[in-house]
Amino acid sequence: MEVSQGAGAHVVYDGVGKDTFDESIASLRRRGTMVLYGAASGPVPAFEPTKLAVGSIFFTRPSLGDFVANRLELIWRANEVFAAFRRGDMQVAIGGRYPLASASQAHIDLEGRKTTGKLVIQVR
Known part of the structure; x- marks a missing residue:
């Protein structure tokens, strides 16, 4: 919250899961987006959707399989990643x-x- 002068983050990418979920939600600004993409500390327990109502939080739980549904899409996305790396866009x-x-x-x-x-x- 310090970095955003108390406004909160526009988006939080949480790959840890259970141990950081509540803190991640709390660090979002109004209408922020919570992206839960992993569960390194364990799965997030079931929660009431009303938890997201405070601040009108958007929540998504992407799964890699939905972004590489077939070989053609996998190759296309991999080429995009490697091109970004070659351009120096990724450190x-x-x-x-x-x-x-x-x-x-x-x-x-x-x-x-x-x-x-x-x-x-x-x-x-």
């Missing part, structure tokens, strides 16, 4: 590089929450 944070021989250490660091971003296992 990928590399949190560490590990030689293949140290792949087990990469897993240990990941499980121990010692990393951020993506980890690269170097084959060569």
